[in-house]
Amino acid sequence: MSSRPAPVEEPEDPLDEPFLLGRTVLVVGASGGIGEGITRALLELGATVVAAGRSEARLNRLADYTDGIGPGVLHPHAVDLSDPDSAAVRTRLADRHGKFDGAVLTIGNWGPPEPTPLLDVSDAVWDAMIADNLTSHFRALRVVTPLLPVDGALVHLTGLSAEIAFPGAALVGATNAAKKSLLRTLTAELDGAGPRIYELVIGRIRTRPRAALGVDSPAWLSGADLGRHAAELIAHRGPWTAEPLQYLLDRASGVLTALPQ
Numbered sequence: 001m002s003s004r005p006a007p008v009e010e011p012e013d014p015l016d017e018p019f020l021l022g023r024t025v026l027v028v029g030a031s032g033g034i035g036e037g038i039t040r041a042l043l044e045l046g047a048t049v050v051a052a053g054r055s056e057a058r059l060n061r062l063a064d065y066t067d068g069i070g071p072g073v074l075h076p077h078a079v080d081l082s083d084p085d086s087a088a089v090r091t092r093l094a095d096r097h098g099k100f101d102g103a104v105l106t107i108g109n110w111g112p113p114e115p116t117p118l119l120d121v122s123d124a125v126w127d128a129m130i131a132d133n134l135t136s137h138f139r140a141l142r143v144v145t146p147l148l149p150v151d152g153a154l155v156h157l158t159g160l161s162a163e164i165a166f167p168g169a170a171l172v173g174a175t176n177a178a179k180k181s182l183l184r185t186l187t188a189e190l191d192g193a194g195p196r197i198y199e200l201v202i203g204r205i206r207t208r209p210r211a212a213l214g215v216d217s218p219a220w221l222s223g224a225d226l227g228r229h230a231a232e233l234i235a236h237r238g239p240w241t242a243e244p245l246q247y248l249l250d251r252a253s254g255v256l257t258a259l260p261q
């Protein structure tokens with residue numbers, strides 16, 4: 001694949017063309033910093049958004065944050081997609097919401113705030129990071145993939161630390177690399193017999209929680225930018241729908257299908 005930079009297009013006024021009207025999109029991790037931005041963009045583009053998260057309180061905050069945003073409609077659903085009984089979770093989602101046209105998976109745990117060298121990582125932190133950042137993704141994929149039609153799309157997010165050394169946060173990098181591997185294998189195994197699968201490898205993203213900690217830059221893409229990009233993929237629009245692996249590193253580099261050498 002070639003490396004083809006292009007700007008992530010921001011519609012001048014997304015309300016002019018709500019191209020997701022009539023479509024239902026499941027956002028797993030909608031209560032998170034990236035998830036709330038994605039949810040907001042999908043609502044602006046007309047989607048019915050099923051916002052999944054484990055915490056009722058966090059979903060209520062999401063409903064407040066997106067209050068008045070439309071023309072889409074928000075359906076918060078407190079559910080744990082990392083529950084080992086994937087079949088039961090899948091049935092609950094299908095019974096309550098019917099058919100889905102697309103899904104976006106944006107879950108994970110940043111790990112301990114203080115940088116920890118690899119050899120000092122405790123077994124407890126290791127186990128928690130594997131559970132929250134790898135097992136949870138495996139189980140969420142197991143729930144969601146069979147819910148989507150062949151003309152639907154599943155968009156999964158992984159961090160750029162999948163590709164590089166990540167001193168002080170080895171488990172974030174290791175689980176990102178493993179997630180990328182899972183998604184590439186899923187794409188190959190489905191080979192057109194399931195929904196279109198997109199693995200987005202993302203750089204640092206502007207979110208409200210991270211900005212509140214002073215971690216922010218106008219050079220970065222936002223959660224809403226990722227939401228608009230995911231919306232295009234789900235709607236099968238734009239130049240990137242045939243690319244299962246994409247890199248969205250920052251505003252200047254746009255969408256790439258390989259890392260710059």
Ligand SMILES: NC(=O)c1ccc[n+]([C@@H]2O[C@H](COP(=O)([O-])OP(=O)(O)OC[C@H]3O[C@@H](n4cnc5c(N)ncnc54)[C@H](OP(=O)(O)O)[C@@H]3O)[C@@H](O)[C@H]2O)c1
Nearest residue numbers: 029031032033034053054055082107108132136159204205
């Ligand atoms: N923000 C960035 O700059 C950036 C860059 C690269 C990669 N990432 C990665 O993208 C992911 C989301 O980032 P974020 O900034 O949005 O994080 P965040 O604000 O902490 O949100 C994390 C989300 O993941 C969900 N979650 C966590 N553990 C889960 C589990 N075991 N099962 C199901 N859901 C779980 C949380 O849902 P609940 O409400 O259910 O707890 C929450 O919605 C993280 O993995 C992060 O490492 C972020």
